[in-house]
Amino acid sequence: MRNILLVAKREFKTRIFSKSFIFSTIVFAILIVAIGGINVIISNGGGFDNSIPNLMMDTNTKAIADANNQAEDEVLQQHGLTKEQFNTEISSKSEEIIAGLNLKENNPGNITFSFMILILMFMSIVLSGNQMSSGVVEEKSNSIVEILLSAMSSFQLLSGKIIGLACAGLIQIIVILIALVSSIEISGGESIFNGIPIDTFGFVLIMFAIVGYISFSSLYAAFASTANSPTEAQTAVTPVAILMLIPFYATLFLQGASNNPIIGGILHYCPFFSIFSIPLDYAKGVVTLNQSLISLAISIIAIPIIFWFASKLYKRSVLS
Amino acid sequence: MDFSFGYDIMEIELKNISKQFKTSSKDSEKIVQALDDVSFKIKEGEVFGFVGANGAGKSTTMRIIMGVLNPDSGSILVNGEKINRNDRQKMGYMPSERGLYPKMKVYEQIKFLTEIHGLSSKDAKKQTNFWLKKLDITQHKDKLLQTLSTGNQQKAQLVATLAPKPEVLILDEPFRGLDPIAVKVMVNTIKDFANENKPVLFSSHQLELIDKLADKVSIIKDGKIIINGTPKQLREKANVSQTKTIPTPLSDIFGDLINFN
Numbered sequence: 001m002r003n004i005l006l007v008a009k010r011e012f013k014t015r016i017f018s019k020s021f022i023f024s025t026i027v028f029a030i031l032i033v034a035i036g037g038i039n040v041i042i043s044n045g046g047g048f049d050n051s052i053p054n055l056m057m058d059t060n061t062k063a064i065a066d067a068n069n070q071a072e073d074e075v076l077q078q079h080g081l082t083k084e085q086f087n088t089e090i091s092s093k094s095e096e097i098i099a100g101l102n103l104k105e106n107n108p109g110n111i112t113f114s115f116m117i118l119i120l121m122f123m124s125i126v127l128s129g130n131q132m133s134s135g136v137v138e139e140k141s142n143s144i145v146e147i148l149l150s151a152m153s154s155f156q157l158l159s160g161k162i163i164g165l166a167c168a169g170l171i172q173i174i175v176i177l178i179a180l181v182s183s184i185e186i187s188g189g190e191s192i193f194n195g196i197p198i199d200t201f202g203f204v205l206i207m208f209a210i211v212g213y214i215s216f217s218s219l220y221a222a223f224a225s226t227a228n229s230p231t232e233a234q235t236a237v238t239p240v241a242i243l244m245l246i247p248f249y250a251t252l253f254l255q256g257a258s259n260n261p262i263i264g265g266i267l268h269y270c271p272f273f274s275i276f277s278i279p280l281d282y283a284k285g286v287v288t289l290n291q292s293l294i295s296l297a298i299s300i301i302a303i304p305i306i307f308w309f310a311s312k313l314y315k316r317s318v319l320s
Numbered sequence: 321m322d323f324s325f326g327y328d329i330m331e332i333e334l335k336n337i338s339k340q341f342k343t344s345s346k347d348s349e350k351i352v353q354a355l356d357d358v359s360f361k362i363k364e365g366e367v368f369g370f371v372g373a374n375g376a377g378k379s380t381t382m383r384i385i386m387g388v389l390n391p392d393s394g395s396i397l398v399n400g401e402k403i404n405r406n407d408r409q410k411m412g413y414m415p416s417e418r419g420l421y422p423k424m425k426v427y428e429q430i431k432f433l434t435e436i437h438g439l440s441s442k443d444a445k446k447q448t449n450f451w452l453k454k455l456d457i458t459q460h461k462d463k464l465l466q467t468l469s470t471g472n473q474q475k476a477q478l479v480a481t482l483a484p485k486p487e488v489l490i491l492d493e494p495f496r497g498l499d500p501i502a503v504k505v506m507v508n509t510i511k512d513f514a515n516e517n518k519p520v521l522f523s524s525h526q527l528e529l530i531d532k533l534a535d536k537v538s539i540i541k542d543g544k545i546i547i548n549g550t551p552k553q554l555r556e557k558a559n560v561s562q563t564k565t566i567p568t569p570l571s572d573i574f575g576d577l578i579n580f581n
């Protein structure tokens with residue numbers, strides 16, 4: 001365990017002090033603050049209308065009715081509840097009701113943010129994966145892996161590397177969340193991100209980011225270990241890049257069809273796919289917290305299987 | 321400075337070690353017998369020289385001792401018992417490549433490598449600083465390894481090998497690329513280590529250094545040990561006259577020894 005932590009600490013320090021990490025983290029943060037503040041800048045010219053409340057949190061029947069151009073009575077009739085029942089019971093059902101009302105299209109802030117998060121998370125995982133890949137090849141070509149493996153097992157070495165890089169990736173995700181909060185605060189509540197439920201969304205994003213880093217970093221390390229040079233490594237990790245691109249593009253282009261049970265099932269519950277689709281759809285209010293937790297549990301169960309495969313390939317290839 | 325740490329490794333024995341590699345080309349798959357029934361013993365305080373042409377099996381043997389590769393058959397014994405991870409943690413290994421991170425600071429990585437061999441953070445700092453000073457590269461401790469000269473990189477590698485307080489040294493071509501001053505430092509370090517009654521195994525193409533340092537020599541060819549013995553015994557086998565006051569250099573008789581049957 002000590003050796004795993006020593007390797008993790010080395011990987012973490014190497015990653016967070018690298019120029020690519022510092023640069024990408026600053027760029028991510030600036031993007032979020034800038035885009036969040038666009039509404040403040042252009043509001044005099046008729047920017048986004050963010051008077052529509054974020055209905056993931058708003059449980060007021062009047063607000064729902066206004067947003068949907070309905071009368072309050074119609075909203076109540078739709079759900080078969082009196083006003084009192086609606087307001088007392090809504091907190092446990094609001095997300096399903098709101099998702100069912102398909103009101104996400106009316107909140108451009110949620111949509112903008114969710115796509116930004118999708119792209120930023122994809123880029124962060126790719127950067128981590130590339131860092132893992134180049135680190136494995138460097139250790140192999142310099143023979144330092146021989147010294148490391150004379151002192152610890154390949155399982156310990158790979159685990160330490162993954163933990164270190166995952167922790168570094170998490171720093172980026174936390175910076176993104178801080179930027180989001182800052183965007184809201186700086187804009188005095190006028191940001192287009194205003195109303196995004198930071199606490200639960202932050203939890204969903206962090207958990208799926210961890211799953212993403214662990215799953216993809218393991219595979220990057222395993223496939224990179226089959227290469228003997230950085231050039232060979234770029235080709236060697238192509239299967240992992242494809243494995244990442246398929247769910248990313250599926251989430252991007254099929255998210256409108258996620259109401260289809262088959263497409264929705266794959267996007268929301270299939271490991272690798274859910275890493276990208278759940279944070280996006282949660283931000284948009286398409287999936288509930290419970291659905292997200294079920295999806296997370298499935299992805300966590302898949303991790304030992306992914307790691308088992310990756311560690312076998314790494315052990316076989318890293319010294320060849 | 322005391323080299324010892326924990327229990328002593330007094331003897332390492334390789335018994336009937338064999339190893340094959342599969343190499344595949346466009347048309348066929350070939351099996352290469354990298355090691356064939358290799359056996360030898362290194363005792364405490366002994367400097368064991370390992371000589372052979374490129375590709376003869378020296379590095380493969382050392383990798384098997386260090387657990388980097390597994391043998392297909394045979395065994396490695398330490399003090400008569402089968403070797404385990406604890407034994408290997410007490411061995412200082414220097415591979416033929418540099419074996420360090422080029423873009424990491426010298427001090428940081430040596431401390432890291434020392435800690436993974438079981439030393440506490442405090443001991444690792446102390447050992448790292450001691451050996452950096454002893455090999456006269458303290459002034460480079462905060463530099464990236466790749467910015468150092470070849471000789472200083474090799475010294476840094478030697479520091480990384482010695483800082484974890486090993487009980488045994490396994491050095492694969494430790495003199496490669498060194499200037500004469502650095503060679504002298506390396507030679508003295510190996511002698512001091514052996515004088516502490518610790519075994520040393522090293523390989524080199526520089527036969528004058530093998531001659532100078534080694535108490536025993538094994539010559540390996542195509543994966544097989546063809547001769548074992550002291551430098552004096554090797555000269556006898558090569559039928560070199562023993563009346564000469566200056567012994568015939570090993571380099572002069574190597575050609576005969578490598579074809580010895």
